[in-house]
Amino acid sequence: MKYLDLDPFAYGDNPEEANKLMELEFRELFDFISKQLKEE
Known part of the structure; x- marks a missing residue:
């Protein structure tokens, strides 16, 4: 099970x-x- 990455920019530049x-x-x-x- 992977841990949540709570940094919004961990998923790219699009906050939405x-x-x-x-x-x-x-x-x-x-x-x-x-x-x-x-x-x-």
């Missing part, structure tokens, strides 16, 4: 794109955590 990508990663992370909690 960066926000979308970060949002997707947070959603994936949230789903992952939810699954982990359900399994216990």
